[in-house]
Amino acid sequence: QAQLEESGGGLVQTGGSLRLSCRLSGTHFGVHGMAWYRQVLGKQRESVANITSGSLTDYAEFVKGRFTISRDNLRNTVYLEMNRLEVEDTAVYYCNVPELPLPWGQGTQVTVST
Secondary structure (H helix, E strand, O other), X not given: OOEEEEEOOEEEEOOOOEEEEEEEEOOOHHHOOEEEEEEOOOOOOEEEEEEOXXXXXXXXXXXXXXXXXXXXXXXXXXXXXXXXXOHHHOEEEEEEOOOOOXXXXXXXXXXXXX
């Protein structure tokens, strides 16, 4: 059964950086587009960034120029490099396979403090 496992979150100050990782197991990673999402407690989950199987990328307007999505097909892993973090980026971050999608993983908490 395909599974998603996110990691790399933490507590960081405004302006800091974090790198999130998401490993997909149980299915052929390389053929799938991948995406990062985030959810603030009490609000709907929102899309943050997408990367196709051919590594074309797309970003939500609120992270353009600050976040970078990438993938390593040998490691079955998608990354989210987050720079110039803002308090508003505080959320639980999840990854998924948009064309499937799979059961959500546990996510990884990102907290940005002033």
